[in-house]
Amino acid sequence: MAFFSTRYNLGSVMSQNQIQAGSSVESLCKRCKTVTDHHVVVMDKGRIAKVECKICLARHAYQSPSAEVKIKQPAAPKAPRTTSPSRKQSASVEAQWEKSVADAGSLVPYSMAASFRAGDVMDHPVFGLGAVQKFVSFNTVEVLFRDGLKNLRCAPRK
Numbered sequence: 001m002a003f004f005s006t007r008y009n010l011g012s013v014m015s016q017n018q019i020q021a022g023s024s025v026e027s028l029c030k031r032c033k034t035v036t037d038h039h040v041v042v043m044d045k046g047r048i049a050k051v052e053c054k055i056c057l058a059r060h061a062y063q064s065p066s067a068e069v070k071i072k073q074p075a076a077p078k079a080p081r082t083t084s085p086s087r088k089q090s091a092s093v094e095a096q097w098e099k100s101v102a103d104a105g106s107l108v109p110y111s112m113a114a115s116f117r118a119g120d121v122m123d124h125p126v127f128g129l130g131a132v133q134k135f136v137s138f139n140t141v142e143v144l145f146r147d148g149l150k151n152l153r154c155a156p157r158k
């Protein structure tokens with residue numbers, strides 16, 4: 001027994017001395033964007049140096065699960081041009097709306113006398129751009145606006 005060895009074993013090494021290469025640990029995975037189970041790949045002086053994610057098999061530096069909060073917050077507003085990340089339900093409507101409007105060939109200014117067809121994009125003075133979905137009656141179209149679906153009067157279907 002060495003006289004001084006016990007000093008080295010106290011402190012930082014103590015908490016991880018059960019872990020070795022091949023052990024399972026929880027680590028933050030940047031690819032999975034959450035805390036997942038990892039295999040330890042490389043140990044360095046009693047600390048976990050490199051891990052492999054069991055979910056996506058990515059190898060990366062060990063990141064303590066407690067770092068999750070710091071990483072998750074900037075990762076959340078990932079969608080391009082997200083103005084209101086808090087409203088999840090409207091976000092999907094908005095995404096659908098953006099796609100419909102982006103696909104539009106030309107804009108038709110809205111008026112009750114204008115005639116529309118499914119697939120047209122109208123420019124409404126109040127609601128903004130809207131993608132015409134379908135006729136819900138002979139003179140009413142269902143239109144997807146950023147706020148959601150609305151029924152609008154228009155010229156009778158031809």
Ligand SMILES: [Zn+2]
Pocket residue numbers: 029030031032033036053054055056057058
């Ligand atoms: Zn992963």
